Amino acid sequence: MAEYWYYADGFEERVQEQLHNNPEAEVDLDFAIPEKDFNTAGKGSSELKNLLKRLGVDSDVLRRIAVASYEAEINVAAHSKGGVMKSAVHDDLIHVRFEDDGPGIADIEQAMIPGYSTADDLVRELGFGAGLGLPNIKKNSDAMHIVSDIGSSTLLEFFIFFG
Amino acid sequence: MTLRDIVALLEAEVLYPEADLEREVPCAFASDMISDILMCTKEPTLLLTGLTNNQVIRLSDMIDLSGIVFVRGKKPLQDVIEMAAERGLPIISTKFTLYRCSGILYNSGLRSCKI
Numbered sequence: 001m002a003e004y005w006y007y008a009d010g011f012e013e014r015v016q017e018q019l020h021n022n023p024e025a026e027v028d029l030d031f032a033i034p035e036k037d038f039n040t041a042g043k044g045s046s047e048l049k050n051l052l053k054r055l056g057v058d059s060d061v062l063r064r065i066a067v068a069s070y071e072a073e074i075n076v077a078a079h080s081k082g083g084v085m086k087s088a089v090h091d092d093l094i095h096v097r098f099e100d101d102g103p104g105i106a107d108i109e110q111a112m113i114p115g116y117s118t119a120d121d122l123v124r125e126l127g128f129g130a131g132l133g134l135p136n137i138k139k140n141s142d143a144m145h146i147v148s149d150i151g152s153s154t155l156l157e158f159f160i161f162f163g
Numbered sequence: 164m165t166l167r168d169i170v171a172l173l174e175a176e177v178l179y180p181e182a183d184l185e186r187e188v189p190c191a192f193a194s195d196m197i198s199d200i201l202m203c204t205k206e207p208t209l210l211l212t213g214l215t216n217n218q219v220i221r222l223s224d225m226i227d228l229s230g231i232v233f234v235r236g237k238k239p240l241q242d243v244i245e246m247a248a249e250r251g252l253p254i255i256s257t258k259f260t261l262y263r264c265s266g267i268l269y270n271s272g273l274r275s276c277k278i
């Protein structure tokens with residue numbers, strides 16, 4: 001399996017510590033993301049943002065979480081056979097995992113290049129397919145991790161700290 | 164500038180009667196690409212677009228949109244209009260092109276959003 005990690009400056013240790021300690025989340029929130037269902041797509045991210053807003057997360061952090069989550073959710077709907085979104089809200093951070101049923105990403109480095117897209121016509125007609133989703137997730141998160149290969153599933157997860 | 168001023172400048176139609184037109188609009192952004200819109204909206208922003216599907220309303224759950232102007236005579240379907248109404252998101256439609264709308268609003272003093 002190919003693997004990609006991105007850490008914003010100073011976050012590698014915090015994220016690795018989080019993964020190592022694997023503490024129980026304060027709140028867990030899961031959503032199904034059906035393939036090519038653009039009526040449902042985005043609802044998970046919208047609900048997640050509502051929850052975090054109620055919990056008092058700062059508005060700029062909220063926007064970053066919502067944008068990263070929405071881009072990842074749309075990618076599962078647009079490019080995969082469907083999957084799930086699993087959010088774990090901790091005291092000081094949010095960890096969101098997107099797991100799908102394939103077909104996987106052949107070359108993750110290439111997929112990360114701004115403007116690279118394999119989106120089909122249906123997806124483009126809706127305004128997606130700019131090839132900026134993965135760069136947008138990277139830009140808005142403190143850490144981002146992708147595990148994928150052609151012919152297998154894709155895992156994308158990101159971490160955003162509240163303070 | 165308020166949305167009411169913008170409706171007048173663009174000779175626009177308000178797409179549901181309860182839309183709040185007194186709202187101050189600080190800046191605007193124009194695009195038909197969802198990722199562009201997400202990347203460039205960090206403050207309350209008026210969106211000008213030719214996209215009319217439900218995801219353009221869904222966007223307003225993620226980022227702070229002051230309202231949406233649908234250009235070139237485009238109008239979303241009724242269920243999409245209802246999604247906007249539920250959120251209290253003002254939406255208007257104009258016959259003018261994206262280029263013309265942008266020119267009119269810019270000349271009238273509506274600044275470009277900070278990106």
Ligand SMILES: Nc1ncnc2c1ncn2[C@@H]1O[C@H](COP(=O)(O)OP(=O)(O)O)[C@@H](O)[C@H]1O
Nearest residue numbers: 075079104111117118119129130131132133134
């Ligand atoms: N979950 C996924 N499964 C398979 N391929 C994906 C997935 N997410 C992204 N990709 C691939 O990465 C490319 C770039 O993604 P992105 O930057 O979000 O741009 P866009 O979605 O606009 O195409 C996609 O076009 C697709 O080829």
Ligand SMILES: [Mg+2]
Nearest residue numbers: 071075133134
């Ligand atoms: Mg994408």
